[in-house]
Amino acid sequence: MKKEINTKNKDFLTTLFKEYYFKNLGLLNPPIQMPNREFGFMTFDGKVIRHLSFSKLGSLKAYIIQNVPSDIFCSNAYYQFPTFPINEKGWKGADMIFDIDLNDLLLSCQKEHTFYICSNCNVVSRDYINQCYKCHNTTILKNTIPCFRCITSLKKETKNLIEFLKKDFGIQEKNLEVSFSGNTGFHVVVCQDNYMLLDSKSRSDVAGYLMGRNLTPESFGVRNDKGGYRIKIPLSGFSYGWRKRIVQRMKIPVSSDHLNKFIKKIGGYPSFKNEIDKIASEIGVKIDPQVTTDIHRIFRMVGSLNGKSGLSKTICYDLDKFDPMTDSCFFENDKSVDISINIPLKFHIKGKKYVLDKSISSVPVSVAVFLISKRLANVANYSS
Ligand SMILES: [Zn+2]
Ligand SMILES: [Zn+2]
Structure with missing residues (x-):
């Protein structure tokens, strides 16, 4: 710039x-x-x-x-x-x-201390501007x-x-x-x-991975099958990484039985997916x-x-x-x-x-x- x-x-x-x-x-x-x-x-x-x-x-x-x-x-x-x-x-x-x-x-405090500044004449505004009202320059810096x-x-x-x-x-x-x-x-x-x-x-x-992108119920061994949920991951697979973080946050005791019960209770596969997305966006790293x-x-x-x-x-x-x-x-x-x-x-x-x-x-x-x-x-x- x-x-x-x-x-x-x-x-x-x-x-x-x-x-x-x-x-x-x-x-x-x-x-x-x-x-x-x-x-x-x-x-x-x-x-x-x-x-x-x-x-x-x-x-x-x-x-x-x-x-x-x-x-x-x-x-x-x-x-x-x-x-x-x-x-x-x-x-x-x-x-x-x-x-x-x-x-x-x-962060919600950002608008209290963010400024939009004309790169030409340094006119400053607390509100977003895309053009300087004084010199009409369109290069606006955000500080x-x-x-x-x-x-x-x-x-x-x-x-x-x-x-x-x-x-x-x-x-x-x-x-x-x-x-x-x-x-x-x-x-x-x-x-x-x-x-x-x-x-x-x-x-x-x-x-x-760090941002928690692309986490799906399938990452937890859960499929959207008519026959129910199939857990294919050994329980030890829930002792580290994102799986551990998600089940801890959802307060699910780690056993396939509990996971099945939990998913049914919250409304099935789509609700489980929503919960995962919510937690991932909360604790995923904002890089x-x-x-x-x-x-x-x-x-x-x-x-x-x-x-x-x-x-x-x-x-x-x-x-x-x-x-x-x-x-x-x-x-x-x-x-x-x-x-x-x-x-x-x-x-x-x-x-x-x-x-x-x-x-x-x-x-x-x-x-x-x-x-x-x-x-x-x-x-x-x-x-x-
Ligand atoms: Zn602040
Ligand atoms: Zn200006």
Whole structure:
């Protein structure tokens, strides 16, 4: 998406992002097999630069300091020739990746803190718009400031994913990397040998399983036969995976007899199918399946800043205690900037609550970077 940005805002963010990388280069987490990865960058003018490679962390750092990109990405795949066009790169495998984003959680609080912003003149609306009423531009950005409830729900969903990966796929905790994306989601990377060579179709099957898609009464050995229900699955088949989750949630004691009785009681095959669908959509993991099936994706790099928020993509060693608005915000609180705010806002940053009116305000640098990256404010006065 094209994301024009005014010069003053661009200069401000470039200066601050550069300062961040100077001070925090140690936070950039080099991926394993770094020379075999493709790197990509986004500029503050919205240009995407791909198909680069860096054999050493030092040369990547030098590139970043010199060019100050708004976003830094690294392929989940390992290639023989990472700088070649996609079909000639020589794919050697890829980490399996998962993205849990607010967009997929459909929380009711979303409308309280979601904004529609004209990419040209930064006019902001709380209601959905498909065209700017001021300059008639039709590129409208959708930005959200996650509230406490959003963060709690994202963490809960991330834990749900981790539980599935460990219990149903036998993935070891030490091979899981959990991080905050820097904006409105969490990323989970599986770096385990037996998953690296899976093709896109197999990854799609993994995503479908996690989301509880295509679960049918037949998955439980139940058929829509005239002669009644036929249970073909041994009872031990109900002691793990989706079958265990569903029968537990339906509170059915595990025996074929009980299952038959239960299905008859609730109204037969169609009602049983409805119940399965309901439970699957409740406890299925809300991931973005497109991310998981993509074996050539360039994925945000750990330790880099997210250009949509100015927050850093940060590894979460303790998900319960992790507070994105504090632990991923690396900008100062003791230096101020004058910004003009485009819409009244309420939010927390670094443990402090802000209630700002639509006016010019003097705010800490940490707040200015966040709101300008979100396109909810403009620099009014700043000298570096
Ligand atoms: Zn406009
Ligand atoms: Zn919320």
